[in-house]
Amino acid sequence: MEIATCSRMVLCALRQQVLRCSSHCRTWARLLQRQRSSCVYSSIHGFNQDEIREKLQAFHGGSIDLLKQDSGIAVLTINNPSRMNAFSGSMMIDLEERVSQLENWPEGKGLIVQGAAETFCSGSDLNAVRAISNQQDGMKMCMFMQNALTRLLRLPLISVALVEGRALGGGAELTTACDFRLMEAGSVIQFVHKHMGLVPGWGGAARLVHLVGSQNALKLLGGAVKVDPELGVNIGLVDGVLEGHQKTEGAAPLLQQAENWLSRYTKGPAPVIQAVKKVVLSGRELPLSEALRTEKDIFGMVWGAPANLEALASKSKHK
Numbered sequence: 001m002e003i004a005t006c007s008r009m010v011l012c013a014l015r016q017q018v019l020r021c022s023s024h025c026r027t028w029a030r031l032l033q034r035q036r037s038s039c040v041y042s043s044i045h046g047f048n049q050d051e052i053r054e055k056l057q058a059f060h061g062g063s064i065d066l067l068k069q070d071s072g073i074a075v076l077t078i079n080n081p082s083r084m085n086a087f088s089g090s091m092m093i094d095l096e097e098r099v100s101q102l103e104n105w106p107e108g109k110g111l112i113v114q115g116a117a118e119t120f121c122s123g124s125d126l127n128a129v130r131a132i133s134n135q136q137d138g139m140k141m142c143m144f145m146q147n148a149l150t151r152l153l154r155l156p157l158i159s160v161a162l163v164e165g166r167a168l169g170g171g172a173e174l175t176t177a178c179d180f181r182l183m184e185a186g187s188v189i190q191f192v193h194k195h196m197g198l199v200p201g202w203g204g205a206a207r208l209v210h211l212v213g214s215q216n217a218l219k220l221l222g223g224a225v226k227v228d229p230e231l232g233v234n235i236g237l238v239d240g241v242l243e244g245h246q247k248t249e250g251a252a253p254l255l256q257q258a259e260n261w262l263s264r265y266t267k268g269p270a271p272v273i274q275a276v277k278k279v280v281l282s283g284r285e286l287p288l289s290e291a292l293r294t295e296k297d298i299f300g301m302v303w304g305a306p307a308n309l310e311a312l313a314s315k316s317k318h319k
């Protein structure tokens with residue numbers, strides 16, 4: 001082949017590669033933009049993030065701890081044991097910051113949300129609740145937490161709430177902001193809001209209806225029903241029951257059991273696992289036509305990408 005022809009071909013291939021890269025970049029930018037706009041409330045809804053952050057900061061105690069592991073599975077721990085892991089104001093801010101860190105984790109594939117010291121979370125800290133019991137502050141806190149939990153659910157990671165002990169009130173709502181829920185034998189999820197003269201405000205009711213249907217949601221909220229693992233599995237709220245390691249001899253630690261459970265869904269390259277979550281998320285949240293267009297965009301990002309080319313080269317059989 002002539003040198004001129006050969007270099008023309010190389011140039012052509014390079015140009016195609018550049019076009020392909022810039023198209024990928026545009027797709028990424030569009031998806032990232034969508035991800036950033038995954039907040040429900042912004043200034044157009046009269047929401048002032050800085051103002052409510054300042055207010056929440058005054059109610060301190062506890063922390064939300066994030067451990068990113070080499071396996072691509074992170075562990076988020078609600079840590080306020082002296083108050084049964086109730087959410088102080090500063091923990092709400094922590095949560096939002098941890099979610100931001102997870103949004104920017106290219107190697108991430110999975111997330112386990114757990115409580116410290118053998119219980120999940122007893123909802124919002126009643127001391128903070130009393131201090132901001134006026135209408136305006138309550139609305140601001142509600143919008144802040146809806147934003148944070150919506151972003152948590154929309155992370156491009158497959159997430160699971162590991163419920164040990166009790167998940168009450170806002171704690172029960174938090175479990176619905178994960179893709180899956182695992183319960184330890186003997187644990188309880190309870191939307192106690194009615195007993196507090198409330199309804200869920202962190203987005204828990206809307207998500208619950210999606211998870212278990214409106215009939216079951218009405219029963220759980222209207223009756224403030226204690227959901228044990230058996231009931232949880234029966235109504236489709238709970239995806240697996242773990243052996244209590246302290247009660248069952250030889251059982252692995254709960255976190256280990258949860259990691260094993262999750263790892264069957266997170267096995268594989270991060271871009272592929274993230275793409276899986278994104279297509280399901282768009283199917284779950286968007287009208288069909290928009291979901292289909294988003295699926296096309298995400299498909300375009302994995303098609304011809306390294307994992308796809310490797311799989312094609314290996315001539316794998318799916319037996």
Ligand SMILES: CCCC(=O)SCCNC(=O)CCNC(=O)[C@H](O)C(C)(C)COP(=O)(O)OP(=O)(O)OC[C@H]1O[C@@H](n2cnc3c(N)ncnc32)[C@H](O)[C@@H]1OP(=O)(O)O
Nearest residue numbers: 082083084086122123124125126127168169170196201202
């Ligand atoms: C939109 C959000 C709506 C909401 O989340 S509203 C809040 C809903 N949650 C609640 O009402 C939970 C109230 N707490 C309880 O029912 C019980 O404390 C609970 C969790 C069943 C545990 O009972 P016990 O095992 O008997 O332990 P205990 O009552 O002695 O609690 C140990 C210490 O933890 C504290 N605690 C538990 N839940 C809390 C909360 N949400 N806010 C603030 N403090 C809370 C409790 O006051 C106690 O503290 P202390 O030892 O008396 O200083």
